[in-house]
Amino acid sequence: MHTKPAKPIIIQLTEYENKLFQLDEIAYSARIELYEKYKTQVDIEFISYKREEHWKLKAKEWVGYIPVTPELHLKINPKVPIQNLFGMLEYAYNLKGFRFLEGLMDCESLENFYNNLAHILADKVLERCRKGLYRxxxxxxxxxxxxxxxxxxxxxxxxxxxxxxxxxxxxxxPDVKENQILAWTLYIIGRSSLCSERVSPTIRKAYHALQGLVTLQPCSAHDCIARQYNRLNPDYQLLHSLCRFFLENSSPSHERGNYKTLPFLVDMAHLYELFVAEWLNKNTPQTYFLKQQYPIEISQNRHFIIDILLCDAATGKTIAVLDTKYKASESTVNTDIHQMISYANTTKCNQAFLIYPKDLTQPLDIKSDQIRVRSLTFSLDDNLDRAGQTFLKNLFLLIPQNSH
Structure with missing residues (x-):
C-alpha cells in the first residue's frame, strides 16, 4: 500500500521582513537550495546572538511560494493589502473589467487567487475545445x-x-502558437505546488484536451504579448493575458534532481512598474499619451530602457520621464537621480519623476541645469483608483504648462 507523502513544513515570511530560526529548523539541503537558487528572493544568514545561534531569513521584493525541498516550503506574503495586490495584477495583465474576476477579490491568500485564476483558465480552454480550437x-x-x-x-x-x-x-x-501557449501554461500550472485537490483535475482535463492536437513547446510570457487577433479568435486575447500572468511568475529553471515542483513568485518591483504604467495608460487625459518601456541607444553596445515617457498628444513632444521605485527608502539614492537626469537629457525634456509606493521621509526636489527631478507617490495602501487620481493630480500640478 502506498503511503501518502508527509506534508511539508511551511515557513511564512513577509517581504522585506527579517525572521530568526533555530539551527535545526532549516535542514542543510534546504539551506544550500535557498542560497544557491533563491538568493534573488531570500537572504539567508548565520548569526550568533546573545550566545544563541540562529539562521536569519530576509525576504526581498518577491512574494509567492517556493517549494525549497519536498520537506520544506517557503511562503512569502506581500506587505501590500491582499486586495490591492489583486488589483495591481488586474491592471498589470489587462484583466481589469472582466466580470469573472469580481469573485477573486474575496480571496484571502495568493494561493487562493492562483487556484481560482488557474481554474478560470482551464474552464475557458475546455470551453474553447468544445467550440473547436483556433486553426x-x-x-x-x-x-x-x-x-x-x-x-x-x-x-x-x-x-x-x-x-x-x-x-x-x-x-x-490547430498546432499553432496560439494553442501552444495554452498547452505550455497548463503544463506549468500542473507542475506547480499550488493547485488544490479541487482545481488539479480541471487543469489535467484541459491539458489532456489539447494533447494530440497541439505540440508541447516551451513558451514565454513575451509570446503572449502583442499577438494579432481576428474575428475567429477574439477570446484568445483573454486566454493569453491569463497565460502571461502564470508564465511571467513561474520559474521552470528552478529544479533540483527529480524534484520537479515549480515555484510561483511575483516580482513586486516589476509588478508595480507594470501596474503604474497600465493604470496611467487607462486614466491619463486624452491630451497626453504614454510610451512604455522606451528603449534609448547610447552607443552600439549600450542602451537603457525608460519605464514611462509622458508625451503631448498634439505635438508628440516628451513632457516628462517617469520611473518607478518599489522599495521606498528614507530618501532617494544619488544613482537614481543621475539616471533620471540622463533620461531627461536624452529625451530632450526638463521634467523627471521618481514614483514610490510610500511617501519619502525626505521628498526629492532638485534642479540640475534646466532639469528638475522630483519624487511622487502612487500609494498601494488605500483604494488603488483613488490613490491613482491623487497621484495624477499631483503630477499635473508639478508640470509647468509652458512645457507642452
Whole structure:
C-alpha cells in the first residue's frame, strides 16, 4: 500500500521582513537550495546572538511560494493589502473589467487567487475545445504517395525511381502558437505546488484536451504579448493575458534532481512598474499619451530602457520621464537621480519623476541645469483608483504648462 507523502513544513515570511530560526529548523539541503537558487528572493544568514545561534531569513521584493525541498516550503506574503495586490495584477495583465474576476477579490491568500485564476483558465480552454480550437494554414513539405498541393517536378525528373512524391501544401491545423501557449501554461500550472485537490483535475482535463492536437513547446510570457487577433479568435486575447500572468511568475529553471515542483513568485518591483504604467495608460487625459518601456541607444553596445515617457498628444513632444521605485527608502539614492537626469537629457525634456509606493521621509526636489527631478507617490495602501487620481493630480500640478 502506498503511503501518502508527509506534508511539508511551511515557513511564512513577509517581504522585506527579517525572521530568526533555530539551527535545526532549516535542514542543510534546504539551506544550500535557498542560497544557491533563491538568493534573488531570500537572504539567508548565520548569526550568533546573545550566545544563541540562529539562521536569519530576509525576504526581498518577491512574494509567492517556493517549494525549497519536498520537506520544506517557503511562503512569502506581500506587505501590500491582499486586495490591492489583486488589483495591481488586474491592471498589470489587462484583466481589469472582466466580470469573472469580481469573485477573486474575496480571496484571502495568493494561493487562493492562483487556484481560482488557474481554474478560470482551464474552464475557458475546455470551453474553447468544445467550440473547436483556433486553426490556421501552415506551409508544409512532405514525401507523399499521392499528389497534394504543389508537386516538386524538379525532384520527379531527377529521381524518377522514387515512388514518394515531394509535395508542398498548406495544412489547416490547430498546432499553432496560439494553442501552444495554452498547452505550455497548463503544463506549468500542473507542475506547480499550488493547485488544490479541487482545481488539479480541471487543469489535467484541459491539458489532456489539447494533447494530440497541439505540440508541447516551451513558451514565454513575451509570446503572449502583442499577438494579432481576428474575428475567429477574439477570446484568445483573454486566454493569453491569463497565460502571461502564470508564465511571467513561474520559474521552470528552478529544479533540483527529480524534484520537479515549480515555484510561483511575483516580482513586486516589476509588478508595480507594470501596474503604474497600465493604470496611467487607462486614466491619463486624452491630451497626453504614454510610451512604455522606451528603449534609448547610447552607443552600439549600450542602451537603457525608460519605464514611462509622458508625451503631448498634439505635438508628440516628451513632457516628462517617469520611473518607478518599489522599495521606498528614507530618501532617494544619488544613482537614481543621475539616471533620471540622463533620461531627461536624452529625451530632450526638463521634467523627471521618481514614483514610490510610500511617501519619502525626505521628498526629492532638485534642479540640475534646466532639469528638475522630483519624487511622487502612487500609494498601494488605500483604494488603488483613488490613490491613482491623487497621484495624477499631483503630477499635473508639478508640470509647468509652458512645457507642452
Amino acid at each position: 490556421t494554414y501552415l506551409p508544409k513539405t512532405q514525401q507523399l504517395s499521392y499528389v497534394r498541393g504543389r508537386l516538386d517536378v524538379q525532384q520527379l525528373i531527377q529521381k524518377p525511381w522514387n515512388v514518394k512524391l515531394k509535395c508542398d501544401y498548406e495544412e489547416h491545423t
